[in-house]
Amino acid sequence: MAEVLLETRSLKKYFPVRRGLFGSSRAFVHAIDGVGFSVMKGETFGLVGESGCGKSTLARIVLRLIEPDEGEILFENRDLRILKGHKLREQRAQMRMVFQKPFDSLNPRQTVMDIIADPFRVHGIRPEAGLEREVLRLMDLVGLSKDYVHRYPHEFSGGQRQRIGIARAIAMNPKLIVCDEPVSALDVSIQAQILNLLKDIQAEFQLTYIFISHNLSVVKFMSDRIAVMYLGQIIEMARADKLYSSASHPYTQALLSAMPNIEIAAKPERIILQGEVPSPVDPPRGCRFHPRCRYAMGICSKEPPVVSYLSSEHSVACHLARSEGAKP
């Protein structure tokens, strides 16, 4: 039985905004609203959804780069929200991030040596083999020539910059890496190389990943289990193979129907979602997806659906799933 590495419970994050002619009334972006999930040691947990659904905010909350308003984050059964100062810094060394835009995440005035050595300096750690040898070892692991160690980020291609970002992320032997759209800013020809590198490194160091992407093909390639997000909530969660073969939520079905080259026996009819994603400042009552759902019923605009379990590893938040007699 796999061990849980990370667990979140009922996370909530609202960002205040002003609206009205003079910014008089106060409103809130409902960025994350009641999100809970577990990540097992050694697995890749995918988070997928359209831009603005809250997946990147969720990743930053997990790493405590953003404080949630409510909820719990447990890492190896320790409550991260109560950690402060030295203990929080120690914990952060166990949880690293690979960013979407490698160029923006690297300091243009630092050499590769300084960038990859930075986590050691921040945490006051001297690697046994010496800092420079450790940096060269990490460069070798991610496929960068040691001849580049004194070069600056602008001297590299996008793929090479992402390799630098990955070397920095694994520098302190973390247990969890959050990959936030790590290939979406790269040329398609480079994407597969970076994804394979992430897989190789995971296998070598028994890493656990949270892998975020809007691209269902990429998430399918990387993930063991996947959660689908819509307007700040998880609406379906399942093993990757199950999700792609038997998606239950109408939103997941629509996303999958738009996937090119979907590898299932019968390609579903293309479902065109009507309308835009509603504003997270004023999300629809009841099921947040109801204004765009072709199966919406009376209850959908009144009551939010509770999570139903179609099996021990497949959950969905939809009134339809409940009315079909899903196991609670």
Ligand code: SF4
């Ligand atoms: Fe559609 Fe209703 Fe299910 Fe929401 S709860 S996805 S509106 S059927």
